[in-house]
Amino acid sequence: MSRTDVPRKLKITAPLTIGSALVLLVVAFALSLMVGPVTVPLADLGTNPVVTEIRAPRIIIAALVGAALAVSGAIMQTVFHNPLADPGIVGVSSGAAVAAVLAIVTGASFFGQWTIPFSAFVGALITVALVYLIANSRAMDGRGADPATLVLVGMAITAFLGAVISAATANAPQDSELRSVTFWLNGDLVSRTWEHVGVAIIPIIVGLILAIGGSRDLNLLLLGESTAQTSGLNVNRARLILLALAALLTATAVAVSGTITFVGLVVPHLVRIILGADHRALLPTAALVGASFVIISDTIARMIFSPIVLQTGVVVAFIGSPIFLYLLLAMRKRRGLGL
Known part of the structure; x- marks a missing residue:
């Protein structure tokens, strides 16, 4: 697709697609509020304590986490020029997991x-800082960090x-602690409250x-570093700011939900x-x-x-892994056909 084709395609398909995605979100949100061990009629959603005190904060956290991880994945795939990049690529999820596991x-x-x-939040941010301290050694001479170096350093960490x-x-001293670790590492939204919403909503929305x-x-980064610089973009600064935003989104999501994978991989590719x-x-x-x-x-899950x-x-993971495998095989097939 050429640069001149993008606005035309956006005018035709973007409003419809974004509108459809918004409708899907509203329907999913409403149905999730209604269904459960106790079914709540649509008319009672605003007054039933099962909804207002238990389901609503959990579902809002789910929405915030999903949006944050999907946008983080899209950013990282572009900045790293790597279609397999996701929010864990710079160690954000692993840093959060280590800190949380040690606390447990x-x-x-x-x-x-x-x-x-x-x-979890502090561990994620410390890990991101460590990745940059190692990978940005080239920044001392003004060249900035190579995206491939960032990926490799993130994988090593x-x-x-x-x-x-x-x-x-x-070495967990008690089985109950081991169980807590397992649940947190696999991502769990049980017992999310309005206080968790208060912690996550501002950083994620901003x-x-x-x-x-x-x-x-x-x-501009999609066009290549040379073209972006010619267009007036400070590539190193833009890359740093964008990755910092991705780190903030992922760290906040992991802090309130544990480690949830595949969202940042699958969703951007589907869109x-x-x-x-x-x-x-793409991002909205x-x-x-x-x-x-x-x-x-x-x-x-419920x-x-x-x-x-x-x-x-x-x-x-059950849903995302086969979807991602299908997308990966489809991309390889298209490349093999020269499409």
Whole structure:
């Protein structure tokens, strides 16, 4: 697709696609509020305490987490020029997981019920800073960090932190702590409250707005570093700001939901198939679809084996992994055909 084709395609397909994604989100949100061990009629959604105190905050967290992870994935795939990049590529999820696991295993409680979310958030940000300290060694001479270097450093740190998690889990003093670690690592939205919503909503909403505002920079990065610089973009600064936004979104999501995978991989690819790569439409649509994806997965987790509740992250992986495998094989086939 040429640069002149993008606006024309957006005028035709973007409003319809974004509108459809918004309708899907509203329907998924309403149905998720209604269904459960206790079915609540649509007319009673605003007054039933099961909805207002239990389901609503959980579903809002699911929507925020899905939107944050989807947009983070789209940003990282563009900045790294890597279609397989996702929010874990720079170690954000692993850093959050290590801090949370250590807090669980050691029994830390310096912030009460907020100890684990706070630890996860701090661990994610520290890991991102460490990745940049290592990968940005080239920045000392003004050249900035190579995206491939960032990916490799992130993968190495993720592997190292995974070993730390395994060691901490193996030495958990009590079985109850081991169970808590397992649930957190697989992503769980059980017992989310309005306080969790209060923690997540401002960073994620602000991060989403700023990310969508950076659509022009992302579109220029798609054209290549040389073309982007010729167009007046400070590539190094733009890359740093965009990755910082992705880190903020992912760290906040992981802090309130645990580790949920595949959202940042699958959703951006699905949206690109329909809209193409223009981030003016890609990012808002990915946010809406990501929110719906996690809400639907969470509803399935609550309902499929009721009264047994699966973890949301497990259901997301069950749904996301075959979709991603299909997309990967389809991309390889298209390349083999020269399409």
